[in-house]
Amino acid sequence: MTSSRNIRLFLCLAASVSADSDSGSIWPPSDVYWDGQCTACPAKLYSHCSRGGVLVGERSCGFGGMYCEGKCTEPLLSGAPEPTLYWDGQCTACPASLYADSHCALGGTIVQERGCGPAHAHCEAKCRLPPSAPTPQPELYWDGQCKACPASLYSHCSQGGTLVGDRGCGFLHVLCEGHCAKPAPAPEGADWIIVGGGASGCTAAAALADAGEDVLVLERGYSDLDVPKTEFANTWPEVVNTKAAQNIRWNDGTWGAVANVLGGGTEINGGLYIEEEPEYFEKNFGQDFNTSQFYESSRWxxxxxxxxxxxxxxxxxxxxxxxxxxxxxxxPKPSLRMSSNSSWVAYSTFNTTERTWSRRGAGDLLHMRSDMTNLRFYTNYQVMKINFENGRATSVQVQNNFKETVTLAARKGVILAAGAIFTPQLLQVSGIGDPALLRDLGVPEVVSNPDVGQNFVDRNILNFGVWSSERGPLNVGYAMASNSSSQITFETEAWGKVASSFAIASLALVPPDQRTELLRKTMTPLFEGPIAHVMDNMIQFVALNHQTFSRGSVTAVSADARKPPSVTANHLKDPRDLEQKFTAMAALQELIESQAMADLVGAKSFSGVNAVVPVYLSCIQNGPQTDAKAIIVPCLPDAPASREQYIEYFRKTTVSSYHYFSTVSHGKVIDGPEFTVKGTSNLHVVDASVFPNPTRVNPQGTIMAMGHYIGTLLAKKEKARQLTEMV
Structure with a gap:
């Protein structure tokens, strides 16, 4: 298989395809429709394809043929990715169709070619990646009822489904007939059903599928291909404020962000890929954990x-x-693994050498295997509960966007990869949890375990935004350092829209009890307007505490899995976390005030900012009134400040780390080498909820490797079982 390092480049080269309705070419497919909307030309610049799909052509319409109507492919309502086109980049003999083995390096079939090389004497092929599975198509029908227009305001779709368009009917076409889509066929069951197509779910699926196992991945969120900002690195952290993330307000007042897209957090985070040291796994997972196998998965x-x-x-x-x-x-040297008491150059899923600044998320591992018949993945499918028989997970109940519920059989097992927020919730609504909670939810008890949802960690961090006199490209964590004596890992995130996007996402600049959705809406124009040139020149200095002592909980509030759970972080409840804040503040100030940073972060006031600046940004307008030599946001207390004032400052500026752990902890909720839920025989968990303690570095690499590691172990165990039965 071609290295995935090139996949984003190829995807970005995908070009539009000419679509003469009578061309008879392989692409576009035969199932197309004329949109019925007569708007400005060219169609590709205006809104068409009212019921979804891809614009593949247009024709003149309206008075004098001055307007355009779009021709579109039928939408893929199942959530499976649209077929992706790419120019192959290989210039070989013509015609390309006769030399198929020399083209389509990423897989798929040739659909077009063009001249290349000297005098265009050779050919380059355009290829279509295969779909992930035989794509369930929606059943479309014209309703047959001629009623008042517009159809969206009146009763249509007599056979059920959703209105996706209409057309004129009756005398002079003054009435409307609805065009309706019945729900697409549901996916079928599989040997292994993976709940959650995120960091660990995608890697577990790849490991199992590569070993020949039959795998179905169900993701509640959108396809990553439907959220363009997940495709590129330079849209981070702005992407956190798109539909790719779901914002949930903790009971503490802080706002968390949970991925709502195929690829999970790998599509919306800062991209750092770092390995933990062996001691971490030995301490947290015991002797059953195969460290060498884990590192093989991590390197893969x-x-x-x-x-x-x-x-x-x-x-x-x-x-x-x-x-x-x-x-x-x-x-510092590049290193996958963190280095205690030293600095290193981190690895990243951001390709910073390409002008397009592409991001390679976990979803790519599924797209790269889209031609495998034993791997299927679907987006916009919410798993509502897991069904059991005598402690064995037998099936999952899923609901699609049409609110239709179906049950899918899991012949060998179910793997939970929904993350530290939704995995414990799904266990609880499925009957595994505290008996008192299960009674309140009206859920029959399957396994009594009060530890489900407990021990929640939202990592203790300190983040200072410091104004920089230079403007540069986005830079995330180029050099990192870990100090075991202070129990801190240092990193930086610089320039771009880092500061303003995070301020909007977390509402960090006001106390937790004031962080409302309304405030988010009022902050957005402020940070995109008068003070954007200040905020977007901020460097983020981050201190990650190795341990977080304050623990919270995640609790289902309804038997309906679509309703977000109640989340309590208990930030700074344990006094040891407050002491860590003081240590981190001193360490960050030492870095900020170092001679090496002097030219970048020299203090300056912005009294000329043409805006009414809120009090929480007064240090930007007036300059620092503290002992610090730089403008630090959130604004530090004015000097001289007491210890009590700093404690109040820490409490008022606490934000979510977006690093969540421990709600289905190893040893309490899961055990065994394959991370099996206690009281069950074939329900496994592979996400960050299994970590009893937070990783000491950004967790993305560890979580992705964990999914592949458990997937590999399950595949090996299944292979051994089959060999035993053959003997």
Whole structure:
């Protein structure tokens, strides 16, 4: 298989296809429709394809043929990805159709070709990637009822389904007939059903499918191909404020963000891919954990999706600052694995060497296997509960966007990969949890386990935004350092729209009890307007505490899995976390005030900002009134500040880390080498909820590797079982 390092490049080269209705070419497919909307030309610049699909052609319409009507493919309501086209990049003999083995390096079939090379004497092929599975098509029908227009306001679709269009009917076409879509056929069961197509679910699916196992992945969110901002690195962290993420307000007032897209957090995060050290796994997972096998999985994932971050002028400045603070060397080397008491250059799923700044998320692992008949994945399918017989998970109940519920059989097992928020909720609504809670939910008890949903960790972090005199490209975590004595890992995130996007997402600049959705709407125009040039020049200095002592909970509030659970983080409830804040603040200030950073973060006031600046941004307008030598946001207390004032500052500026762990902890809720839920025989969990303690670095790499690791173990166990039965 061609290395995944090129897949985003090929996908970005996909071009539009000419679509003469009588061409008879392989693409576009035969199931197309004329949109019926007569609007401005060209159609590709205006709104067409009212019921979904892809624009593949247009024709003149309206008075004098001055307007355009679009020709579109029928939508794929199942959530399976649209067929993706790409120019192959291989210039070989013509015609390309006679040399198929020399084209379509990413798989698929040739649908078009063009001249290339000297005098265009050779050919390059355009290829169509195969769909992930035989695509269930919706059944479309004209309703036959001629009623008042527009159809959307009146009763149509007498056979059920959803209105997707209409057309004129009756005398002078003054009435309307509805065009309706019945729900697409539901997916079928599989040997293994994976709930959640995120960081760990996609890697587990790849491991099982590559071993020949039959796998179905069900993702509640959108396809990553339907959210373009997930495709590129330079849209981070703005992508957190799109439909790819679901914002949930903790009971503490802080806002969490949970992925709502195929690929999970890997499609909306900062891209860092870092391995934990062996001691972490030995401490948290015991002797049954096969560390060498885990690192094989980690290296496999990294080979598919990650590469070392590239240096920048700012990155070198931070390296020197770490060296001044005796936290790292002047020449850190690329390393997948973290290094205690040293600095290193991290790996990332961001390709920072390409002009397109592509992101390689976990969803790519499924798209790359879209031609495998033993792997199927569907988006917009919410798993409502897991069904059991005598402790064995036998099926899952799913609901699609049409609110139709079906039951899918799991012949060998179910793997939960829904994350530290939704995995415990799904266990609870399926009958595994605290008996008192199950009674309140009206859910029959399957396994009594009060630890389900407990021990929730929203990592303790400290994040300072510091105004920089330079403007540069987005730079995430080029150099990192870990200090075991202070129990802190340092990283930076610089420039772009980092500060303003995070401020909108987390509402970090006001106290938790004031962080409402209304405030988010009022902050957006402020940060995109008068002070954007200030906020977008911020460097983010981040201190990740290795341990978080305050623990919270995740609790289902309804037997309906579509309703978000109640989440309590209990930020800073344990006084040890407050002490960590003071340690982190001192360490970050030392870095910020280092000689190496002096030219970048020198203090300056912005009294000329043409806006009424809220009090929480007063340090931007007036300059620092503190002991610090730089503008730090959230604004520090005015000097001289007491310990009590800083404690109040920490409480008022606490935000979610977006690093969630421990709600289905190993040893309490799961056990055994394959992470099996206690009281069951074939229900496994592979996401961050199984970690008893947070990783000491960004968890993306560890979570992805964990999914592949457990998937590999399950595949090996199944292979051994089959061999035993043959003997």
């Amino acid at each position: 994932v990294a080979e598919q999706l990650a590469e070392p971050l590239q240096p920048s002028s700012y990155g070198h400045g931070f390296v020197r600052a770490l060296h001044e603070a005796k936290a790292g060397s002047l020449d």
